[in-house]
Amino acid sequence: MSVEEKLRDLNLQLPPPPQPAGSYTRAVQSGPLIFISGQLPLLAGQIQYAGIVGEDLDVEAGYAAAKLCALNALSILKAETDDLDAVSIVRLGGYVAAAPGFTAHANVVNGASDLLASVLGDKGIHARLAIGVASLPLGAAVELEVIAAVG
Template sequence: MSITQRLADLGLTLPQPPQALGQYHPWVRTGDLIFVSGQIPLLNGVLKYAGKLGADLDDADGYQAAKLAGLNVLAQLHAATQQFETLNSIVRLDGHIQCVPNWYNHAGVLDGASDLFAQVLNNRAGHARTVFGQTTLPLNAAVELVVIASVRSPTKSFAAGEGSHFS
């Protein structure tokens, strides 16, 4: 079953990949790796989960924030691979959780993204990961995800679909 079909079976719609919020590319592909810049829980261009875990948001909100940010990661990977055909696997997931100093469920919140990847990507979802607690994140986002994915080697390397080549 294709990744697109699994998304549909789960009742999920792949969003338009969010645009960069600054002077950078949302993703860069070089060799057999795609580096996805930080993805936050945006839905239709609007931040859905803002604030700190342990103060403004509970763990269930954080899990959903990580899941939504993960869906944006998949949108970026779809843009980079043009239909997911060349995606081998998620290699690394770094999760940044905006939280209060005495909150400690970082891993449980990041599971929102890891669980989504497992449901959608099956055997392509296995990854190493690290999670960090942060005092602030861009736009007051609850979660920000950074991903490295492995793909079948392209003939050329490029950034964000612009055809930029790197040596």
């Protein structure tokens, strides 16, 4: 089953690739690797999950934010490669705007990891880090960076 078919089976639709919010490009390819700039939980140019996880948002909302970030990353990969079946995720970096004392960063970033594994299968399993930070651009609750391989 193709990645596009898996997306449909999961009732997921890739959003249009988000535009950079600053002086950078959305992705850079070096050899077989594609480095995707930090993805926020944006939809139609608007942050969908803003605030601090563990204060303004619960873990479930953070999980949903990470999932949306991953969908945005997949959208960029689709635009860059035109073939998601040729893509595998190498590394995922998840940054969570977290309240002091919050320790469930991994549970939040699982939203992205679970989505990538369900859509890409074994090609979606990756190395990962999950870090708590005081704030993120545009007040986002989560930011995701992705390194993918093509071919």
